[in-house]
Amino acid sequence: MNAAFKPDETFRGDFSYQNSEQAIRRFPLPFPDDKYMYSVNIEPHLPGPQGSVTEFAIDIDEHYVAECRERALVLDAEPLRFQALPHMMSSQWDCLELIMESLSRDYPQHFSLTRHGNQWHWVNRPLQLTQRFTFGDPATLPQQPLEYITRQAPGDWVVMDQREGDLWTEAGMVTTQADWSLNFDLGMTFKEWHGPVPLAHEIGVFDRALRFLLNLRLGAPVRRLNWTMTIHPRLDTAPENYPFWGPDRAMVTAQNAGDLVHLRVELQGLWRLPRSNAVVFGIRCYLISLRELATIPKWARRVHRVLKNLHPALIDYKGLTRYREAAVQWLAPFDDGAPTSPGTAPD
């Protein structure tokens, strides 16, 4: 993406976050149809179309600098948003390598990585930082390796150790989550972590997803999309802070829904890690207001229909109960009943 960084946009307080026209058009709409239900919608994480959010392994867009600043603010207030159990150190280094290699390969104008054996030199131009360190020696970095690099990588990162035929959530940087607590869930298995998700278990989604992920191979990452909604472009909707963002849900009206209600899409990438044999889950969060979304006629129609017909258990689980009606009403004028073209791309 070529749009300039907007370092001062905020995801709290005055919520100055906005999407440029380019950001809107490349937004990863998670609805291929006018109706939505869970599926194991995993596909190979191969390069997508030029300019799209999937063109590169890790996507850097106009919000990058502001997102990193927001993460730093969250961590200042709540250090426990980053945790790693002691046996996960090799996976931390694996993640650092993955992220540094991806960013320096795909965005050479922004990032450089030079290596002489274990002596690495990393340059992050947008954040104006440079770091020399010894790969494998935590004492040569200002924070633990996973914390260090994820402070410079958009989205949440969760590392799962693979053993006993299961995946265990045992390290993570989680500051842009849709309402789950790393501190509470740390140590849970894949299905326990996803325990609260209704319906999906009954239709076998997590059984098949787990089986698939246990066989995830080096060099063959996968991705999928997940979604929910947020009031204001707020990245940090952790349960810890629910007392502060929960009340926003009751402020939505049919008049202000266009500006307050945001579609929140997670582009999830899953990689097998080399030295630790663990699996890392990158959860990149994209936000778009209904008003921005409605500038694309096909999307306005589709999102109206998806929301209107959403299964009640999903409405409740995704936290939409209080404002879904208002959002549907706000979108209604954009839906003339015309058919929508297949796929998610704008017409």
Next chain:
Amino acid sequence: MSESQTIAVQVAAIEQVTPLIKHFTLAPLDGGNLPAFSGGSHIIVVMRGATRTFRNPYSLLSPPNRLEAYEIGVRRMEESRGGSHFLHDAVRVGTRLEIAHPVNLFPLDKIARKHVLIAGGIGITPFLAQLEDLHGGAVPYELHYSVRSPAHAAFLDRLRDREGERVRMYCDSAGEAIPFDALLSTQPLGTHVYVCGPEGLIRRVIDTAKASGWPGSHIHWEQFSVPPVGDAFDAFLAKSQRMVHVLPDQTLLEAIEAAGIDVPYLCRGGVCGFCHTRVTGLDGELIHNDHYLSDAEKSACKSIMPCVSRARGKSLVLDL
């Protein structure tokens, strides 16, 4: 997994380490680094012979942080479909091969409080890499290495130098045997045992551990099973509308691949489940050689693992 996901390598060195075992060093063709890996991983080595292509799994024995080359140890197998013979006889320094990305179906358990490693013969190979991961760490470990005679003890010097008392060797020729009962009945809580080698050794360790009350989740094994040979048979691929003839020394998977049809695969050794294929017609019997399907699934005959299993009889129809 498709052919395009392989890494091109060149044989950089070959060493005969015992009368039956050769040690190969493989370096990437384009220079640069190979992917890092975790101890216990193996690679599939693709060997293009004159008349057929072999795809055999070999454990990586090199240190996992050695990225400029991989090392494998290959035992010349008596009853073989030819892969090990090909490597021993036809491959030279400079020969080009392709390898798949490392896969680990035999990892160390990261929260174990102790690791007991048991190797028989060529089974030492995955442990060499794992010992590098364990060395200098806080978790205690020991290796018990059983060989037929000192001449057949591959890599012993390397082991002794690095691990000293943590390695105990047992020679069949001297009448030495691993004291399985004593070993497995005196381990502290949180110990994991790992065994690699001939089927008999694996069986013995599993049975003894279970008799001592170990739960299955603390017992790990990797087996070097050469896919069994058998009679030739035919398989009809319903979706592709192709009839495939499987030769006696060829696996069903290899025959399907030779016909140009891709089947997902991973371990090629009957344990991971990746090549799971539906059987939609059978007049005869299936010969299940895998460790993946349940007994019920095997007798239902609706599934087969083509990397190791075969069929016999009048016809077999697969959903491919």
Next chain:
Amino acid sequence: MLITGIKSKPVYTPLSADIGGRYHLMLGMGVGAAPLLRVVAQMRTEAPSALANTRVLYVPPSGDAAQAHVAEFQNTGVAEVRTFGNAQALLAAFSALLTQALMGTRLYVAGPESFMGLGMKIALQFNLNKDEIRAEESGSLARRVHCVHCRAETEDVRTNVVQCVGCSRWLLVRDHYSRRLAAYMGVMADAEAPGELPPIQEVFA
């Protein structure tokens, strides 16, 4: 944020002897004696030699019932029965035992859920996993609740909504359970509509 429908709630099954184990360690509290005695009786019938490798750690209930339960255990022929005045003392002894324990050990736990959670938390540190642990809930279903906002733990919670002992917020008690914390998740119940609480009911008696 409903209570129902969450699949990460622990599921307990009636205890039975795991004859595949070589050493058997039993932790019991109060009426948890009953399932453990049942297991011991099963061993006596099916594998009497296992009794010599079975040890019991027990917190008897207060009152007259206590002596009866302790006597029952002592009559079973197990290698050792130790009683404790409270859960903390039992768990300290349990932890010390595990440092000497060998592979082949099986753990049986029966009692109120919060007692069992603490026992299993210790077992986790010794890499005892689900194949080696059997647990049956008996006695109080009262929960330990972890407040996700202030991280305080509120003990002995029997209602669906409880006031946090740390931050005083009213918390909805969810079924989402953490083995690491040995507690259920509590989330603010009236964040979106202050003061609007669901009817408070005794659910975990």
